[in-house]
Amino acid sequence: MHELHLAQDILRKIQEEARTKELRTKISYAKVQLGQARFTHLEELLELFADISGGIKLEIEVVPVKTACADCKTEFSPKTMRLDCEKCGSTNIQVVSGNELIIQELKA
Numbered sequence: 001m002h003e004l005h006l007a008q009d010i011l012r013k014i015q016e017e018a019r020t021k022e023l024r025t026k027i028s029y030a031k032v033q034l035g036q037a038r039f040t041h042l043e044e045l046l047e048l049f050a051d052i053s054g055g056i057k058l059e060i061e062v063v064p065v066k067t068a069c070a071d072c073k074t075e076f077s078p079k080t081m082r083l084d085c086e087k088c089g090s091t092n093i094q095v096v097s098g099n100e101l102i103i104q105e106l107k108a
């Protein structure tokens with residue numbers, strides 16, 4: 001299941017981050033930047049996370065998917081997501097955001 005896998009990834013990232021910051025007490029709150037391309041059901045993700053995290057309050061800031069033409073640098077939002085550039089016709093399209101999984105804040 002996609003969302004369960006992601007919930008586990010987030011938890012692992014939080015634990016890694018806690019270790020680098022040498023937070024020895026239990027984490028109670030985490031704020032995470034999450035790219036929209038990584039999940040489909042946010043509610044389901046939050047429920048699954050609550051099940052496995054043992055009481056960490058999770059706040060998610062969703063980063064919208066954005067793609068851009070590598071040739072003329074035009075950026076596209078999800079609604080206009082396409083495989084060729086509407087401006088110059090190039091098929092050299094790159095994903096510029098939407099894949100993030102960044103721990104922004106942790107509280108013990």
Ligand SMILES: [Zn+2]
Nearest residue numbers: 069072085088
């Ligand atoms: Zn272009």
